[in-house]
Amino acid sequence: MPRRKGTRISWSPPHERAGIFQGRPFDNIRHSPNPPRPAKGPRTMHENDRDLLPEGLGDRLPQQAWASQTVRRAAHDVLASHGYARVETPVLEFEKALASRMAGVRVRRMFRFMDPVSLRMLAMRSDITAQVARIAATGLAQAPRPLRLSYSGQVVTVKGDGLDPARERLQVGAELIGADSVHAAAEIVELAIEALRAAGAAGVSVDFTLPDLVDTLSAGALPLPASGIEAVRQMLDAKDAGGLVDAGGEAYLPLLYAVGQFDEAIERLAAFDVDGVLASRIAGLRAIAARVNGKARLTLDPSERHGFEYQSWFGFTIYADGIPGSMGRGGTYAILGGAGLDPEPATGFSLYPDPLIEALTAVAAEERRLFLPLGHDREVAARQRAIGWITVAALSETDEPMALGCSHRLEGGQAVPV
Template sequence: MQSWQLPEHIADILPSTARELESVREQLLGLFRVHGYELVHPPLMEYSHSLLTRIDTGLSLKTIRVVDQLSGRQLGIRADITPQVARIDAHLLSANNGINRLCYAGSVLHARPDGFLNTREPLQVGAELYGFADVAADVELIDLMLKSVAVAEFGDILLSLGHIGVFRALAKAADLSEQQAEQLLSLMQDKDANEVRAQVEEWKLDGMWAKAFSLLPTLYGSREVVAEARTKLPDLFAVGQALDELQAVCDAFPQQNIHIDLSELRVDNYHTGLLYAAYGSSCHDAIARGGRYDGLGVYFGRARPATGFSFDLRMFIGRLPHSPRMPMIAVDHKDVAAAHEVIEQLRAEGHCVVVDYGMDYNGNKNTTRRLVEQDGKWNIIDV
């Protein structure tokens, strides 16, 4: 194997692309900032139990572990930044009992890629809101998510909605064991209505619950699904509350193309309620995903209502406006000492000044402007 080869699903980002990504990262963090979200920088590595690998099987399988040579304890390289931000809210920002709006942008590392075309090193960008349980907070985050994906060209955007609360309310009412609920949830995620029906028949569930679980994979489509679900699903308070939240989101975005799927339950174990995702007509997968995860902070000593979204900024590659290279001013290396003060002043003003050693630099064969001495003064001339 060549010594320069990288592991599978790991790739370098070269100058022109890196310039575009950094530009959009700054733009997105600026967008978050004007909506009141403060930037945090969690560490790349923590003790593995702090990354919640013990409570989320999917997250645990993604997490790469190493032994800490200082303490001898097991470390984990983060596969998801959301649990880290929940820890920050619950522990480091515990003095604030009100709302914390936090955002982040950093690399995560996966032991395996999520899909054949996915990287193992996503650049995860996201925003989280802690301390407010009402659906209005979810509406705020969905609005911010849609504004975020709009900075790149993904075609027509579809807002996809689901609600894990419907399934969990039915599972509780049907008195399913934790193992049965996990098994049925897995079948739901595979969209296999026949398997769902066969499984609930095998368990000999009460007819009402068997019918409800069999219905879930069929309850998908446009906004009218909410009304349809009200007439077909059992009249449980938690189910009605979940449908009310879905309706509230639909009402908040009257012009947005919306798809609702009550069996769209592709979630991390820590999600507890409303689920949302943004899809583009030119993409094979979701651009951004989010949802409510109330109580996650209990693992760090403070249970808080929470909602948020994230996405891999690398998905934006090739879909961003071209970010041109900063125009350069060249100065002959023999003149650097004499022109030192002028060069530093130009750089302080934001100009790019490069030293010309008589060969190409960064792929540039020609620079159209040069710093030269004329009549005892340093001038920038076009060449």
């Protein structure tokens, strides 16, 4: 029996919420960039206001910046080892360029303003994927396919995402240009898992989805009027059984139950596909799952659409124990060509590792910092740096090792605890 309107079926991948980071407990500590405001009196412009940062933006202090670089380097080392060449893109581009290479790019999420030089609209990037797509279609258009590219950088959005007020995030990802096959999808999922683990995540889980599921079914086996497709998508995404019936999607109700652990959920999806419309997609999901089995916990939510605005037949969301919310998404998509050019298939993923950076900051190991007194032997100091010490040289007789964060002092050519 269909559930009455408003009844929701709630499900989320079974990743842990309270966590362990590399075997150690951590606290989710965020640095507040803004100094406290006066408790009393009207808020007027005064000397301290000039140092306030906009809502959702913040600095990274030395330990946080070290953690950020550590996470980024670890992920890029993995990507490079699999043949993904790194590219860098500008923070600003013409709005039209950012919006024209991929379907579903949401320009309204971007900061936009007029370029005083060209008098054209500029936009700050909210997703580097579209920029990599532009590179693949222009500067690397003649490069052999499949083309493997990686990237990282800060992205900015007009508003935060859900309960997270941050408007600036680090994005790290990889794109496999020229292929959206099962083999390409499996490579990308494996790569995302490996990169996330290298960056410090534990207990990785992956949730598979079919972003074009409603489009595929409504075009054949389960027809829907064009005006009703979006409503059915929304009700499936919301897991609202009653709303789905009211939207004319009663035949789609079994999809709400084809969720959960992958092996069980894929069987329910296969039982639903009596006409075989989804046979190739189901076979593809099984093949991808078989290749990544044992590397992460696998779940399935075939009708999940949130965050998959431009993906095509395959998508996935990746999670880690102890990290609330997702760590990133990926899947297959198409890069739109210019006039008279066919779209080019691609597969990729984007990770947003800021929670890992916060966790690593909280449990960061002590650095080997060596205090160098005035008049120290520079050759000895160089040898100490060569074996892993971080040296901090005194600038005056009053400099104190511990005040400068040093655990050791150079004495007689040796590192001596302070």
